[in-house]
Amino acid sequence: MAASFSGLTAPFGTLEVRLEQPAVATLAAVVLIRERTLLRRFLTGARAQLTLFGLYVCVGVASSLTMSPDPAQSLKITVWLALSVVAAVVAGVLVAGGDGTDLGLSRWIVAGAVVQSGVAAMQVASELVLGSDWGVLGNDAPLGKAFGLSWEPNLLAISLAVALVFLIVPQLPSHADGQGPSRRWRDVWLVIIAVGLSLALSRGGIVGLLVALLIAAPAVVRSRRLFGGSTAIRDFAVRACVALAIAVAGYWSLGALANAGVGLRSGTAVVEDTGPLSSLIPVASPPGPSGIVSPNPAGPSPSAPAPSTATQPQSVSPSPRGGIGETIELRIRNMEVAIGDVLRDSPVIGLGPDSFGLRYTEPTCQCPAHIPNLGAATVYEGGLLGFAALAAGLGLVIIGLWQAKGYAYLGALVVLITGYQFTDALRFGSNWVLIGVSIALTIAMRVPAGPAPPDMP
Numbered sequence: 001m002a003a004s005f006s007g008l009t010a011p012f013g014t015l016e017v018r019l020e021q022p023a024v025a026t027l028a029a030v031v032l033i034r035e036r037t038l039l040r041r042f043l044t045g046a047r048a049q050l051t052l053f054g055l056y057v058c059v060g061v062a063s064s065l066t067m068s069p070d071p072a073q074s075l076k077i078t079v080w081l082a083l084s085v086v087a088a089v090v091a092g093v094l095v096a097g098g099d100g101t102d103l104g105l106s107r108w109i110v111a112g113a114v115v116q117s118g119v120a121a122m123q124v125a126s127e128l129v130l131g132s133d134w135g136v137l138g139n140d141a142p143l144g145k146a147f148g149l150s151w152e153p154n155l156l157a158i159s160l161a162v163a164l165v166f167l168i169v170p171q172l173p174s175h176a177d178g179q180g181p182s183r184r185w186r187d188v189w190l191v192i193i194a195v196g197l198s199l200a201l202s203r204g205g206i207v208g209l210l211v212a213l214l215i216a217a218p219a220v221v222r223s224r225r226l227f228g229g230s231t232a233i234r235d236f237a238v239r240a241c242v243a244l245a246i247a248v249a250g251y252w253s254l255g256a257l258a259n260a261g262v263g264l265r266s267g268t269a270v271v272e273d274t275g276p277l278s279s280l281i282p283v284a285s286p287p288g289p290s291g292i293v294s295p296n297p298a299g300p301s302p303s304a305p306a307p308s309t310a311t312q313p314q315s316v317s318p319s320p321r322g323g324i325g326e327t328i329e330l331r332i333r334n335m336e337v338a339i340g341d342v343l344r345d346s347p348v349i350g351l352g353p354d355s356f357g358l359r360y361t362e363p364t365c366q367c368p369a370h371i372p373n374l375g376a377a378t379v380y381e382g383g384l385l386g387f388a389a390l391a392a393g394l395g396l397v398i399i400g401l402w403q404a405k406g407y408a409y410l411g412a413l414v415v416l417i418t419g420y421q422f423t424d425a426l427r428f429g430s431n432w433v434l435i436g437v438s439i440a441l442t443i444a445m446r447v448p449a450g451p452a453p454p455d456m457p
Contacts, residue, residue, distance in 0.1 A: 001108040001109065001111060001112035001115075002019040002020050002023070002112075003018070003019065003020035003087070003428070003429040003430035003433055004109065004112045004113070004116070004149075004150070004159045004430045005019055005112065005116070005149040005150070006018060006149075006150050006151040006155055006159075006425075006428050006430065007147055007148070007149050007150045007151045007152075008149055015076070018428075018429065020087065020429045020430075020433075021083060021429065024083060024084075024086055024087045024090055024429065025083070025086075027090045027094075028086050028089070028090050031089075031090060031093050035093060035097065038093050038096055038097040039089075039093050041096055041097075041443075042089065042092045042093045042096045042439075042440065042443065043089075045096070045439070045443035046092060046439045046440075046443065048396055049393050049396050049397055049439055050085075050089070052389045052390070052392050052393035052396070053085050053088070053389070053390070053393045054085070055385075055386075055389040056382060056386050056389040056390045056393065057078065057081055057082050057085060059349050059350070059382045059383065059385050059386035059389065060074075060077075060078040060081060060352075060353050060381065060382055060386065061075065061078055062349050063346065063349045063350045063351060063352045063353070063381065063382060063383065063386075064077075064078055064352045064353060066349070067345075067346050067349070067350065067351045067352045067355070068351065068352025068353070068355045068358070069352075069355060069358040069359060070355070070358050071352070073354060073355075073358065074352040074353045074354055074355055076354075077353040077354040077427065078353050080427055081353070081426075081427040083429070084427055084428065084429040084431070084432040085432055087429045087432045087433050087436065088432035088433065088435045088436030088439070089436060090436070091105075091432075091433045091436035091437050091440070092436035092437065092439050092440040092443075093440075094440075095436075095437050095440035095441065095444075096440045096443060096444065100441075100444040102409075102437050102441065105433070105434075105437050106166040106171065106408065109162060109163050109166055109412075110163045110166055110167060110189055110193070112159070112163070113159060113160050113162075113163030113164075113189075113193045113196070114163075114189055114192055114193060115149070116148035116149050116150065116156060116159065116160065116196060117148070117160065117192050117193050117195060117196025117197075117199075118192070118196075119135070119146075119148045119149055120135070120146035120147070120148040120156065120196045120199045120200065121146075121195065121196065121199060122135075123135035123136050123146045123147065123148070123199075124136065124143070124144055124146050124199050127143065127144075128143065128262070135147045135148070137152070137153055143254055143257055143258045143262055144199055144200075144201045144254040144258070145200065145201040145202075146196075146199045146200055146201075148160075148196065148200070151425070151428070152423075153200040153201060153202050154200070154202045154204050154205070154419070154422060154423040154425075155423070155425055155428070156196070156200045156202070156205075157197055157200035157201075157202035157204055157205025157206070157419070158202075158204055158205045158208060158415060158416065158419035158420070158423075158425075159430065160193050160194075160196050160197045160200070160205060161197060161205040161206070161208050161209040161212070161415045161419065162412045162415050162416065162434070163193050164190065164193055164194065164197070164209055164243050165209065165212050165213075165216075165408055165411040165412045165415055166408050166412065167186055167189060167190045167193070167239065167243075168190070168213065168236060168239045168240050168243060169212075169213070169216045169220065169236065169407050169408040169411050170220060170227040170228065170232050170235075170236065170407075170408070171406075171407075171408045172226060172227070172405055172406070187239070190239055190242065190243055191242070191246065193243075194242070194243045194244075194246035194247050194250075195246060195250060197209075197243075197246075197247040197250075198246060198247045198248075198249070198250020198251050198253075198254065199250065199254070201251060201254060201255070202422070203251075203422060204418075204419040204420070204421070204422030204423055205247075205415075205419055206244070206247050206248060206251065207418060207419070207422070208414070208415035208416070208417075208418035208419035209243070209244065209247070209415060210244060211414055211415075211418045212411035212412070212414040212415045212418070213240045213244075213411065215410070215411065215414055216236075216407045216408075216410070216411045217236070217237075217240075219402070219405075219407045219410075220232065220233065220236050220407060221233055223405055223407075226405065277329050277330060277333060278363035278364065279333070279363070280333070280334070280337055280360040280361065280362065280363070280369050281360060281361040281362075281363055282359065282360055282361075283358070283359060283360060283361050327372070330362075330364070330372075331372045331373065331422075334356075334369060334370070334371050334372060334376075335371060335372075335373050335376040337360070338356060338371045338376050338377070338379070338380040339376055339379060339380070341359075341380070342379055342380045342383060346383060347383055347384055348383045348384060348385050349382065349383040349385055349386065350379065350380055350381045350382040350383035350386055351380055351381065351383075352381060353381045353382070354381070355380075355381065356368075356369055356370060356371050356377075356380060356381075357369050357370055370424070371424055372422060372423050372424060373420075373421050373422070373423075373424060374417070374420035374421055374423075374424050374426055375387070375421065377424040378390055378424075378426075390426075394413070394417065394435075397413065397435055397438050397439055397442075398410060398413060398414075400438070400439065400442030401413070401438055401441070401442060403442065403445070404441055404442045404444075404445040406438065406441050406442070409434070409437070409438045409441065410438075412434055413434065413435070413438065416431055416434070
């Protein structure tokens, strides 16, 4: 739950430490010292997945050292990713050493989502009543786009969609710890979280939830006897429809209010068309044959290779934005530039984690540009090798969950993968806790855990 509060950080020198990171480091040390038997059991059962994820991290190290304009910055992001992968191992070891269930993780995910939805509601209410900009992305929408306790609205929406999956998709008793909330409270939590999802004004979370439910539906129907027969199917269908209806209705209602001028701040205007999209502004010359990248804040030097037409700066000034910000054209532009650069300069290992913003400035905000798509970002940062390793690792986790009939966890991972096609945030620890527990549940299905060692806390 703490990991899902990705917007809460503490400064530590030049770093921003997230809530779960000290806990992960501490628990990893405890596991190494006290729980070596459980660690070996998990590493053996997850050998293929962890090898692929380890390769993904190692490719990031290689591209950071050889291709990034700022190796220290890229390595910092790679270390963050590595610590998140360690979180997967720690979570997997804890679950593998328990009674074969998820030790209540799904309940904590739902509890965290309820807290985040409440915070998001307060943020939007403050914006509407007091004109406050606390916890909302005011430069992209006059009303809504709440952060909750997440790093940004897209991450809030995706984390809430994950929680909704656990309220909608039934779990096997061998996966879920205890009976969970009663039917009435389950429905109350579902409504609260669905409202929170709408307040984030993010398509990624809603689309991710829809895709996950479409994949889970036939699986639940086929295995209905395991989940309670026709009652389970009816509950699944009703809750799925209610959650999606609330999320979509809230999304479009906030958009309509914004377009009507509700919540509009002084100095901004509601616009339907912002005109031609300005191109990215290069801030570093492209990598040469040696792989050395030379920073050039003034733009490419006369001797540097000319950027492609897609990256030539234009003189178009961005218009004031209002309503629900339209970012599809911006996303496609950045993806095209990213894929073109990496295929030209370093298709095997990529151009380094978090290096796109070191090479380009986003003209609409005069800030570092980003790649808002997990697939394109993975190829850009880790090349085809990094992309293949990550895709294969996630594929094995999904196949294992399907075989173990862990449809709720499978749906949660589908939400993440789908939602991150609208934003790139796989390095956050909450994702890898979910991945680690998913692997442990599939291991428990293949090999009974047996009695826990005497020193198991």
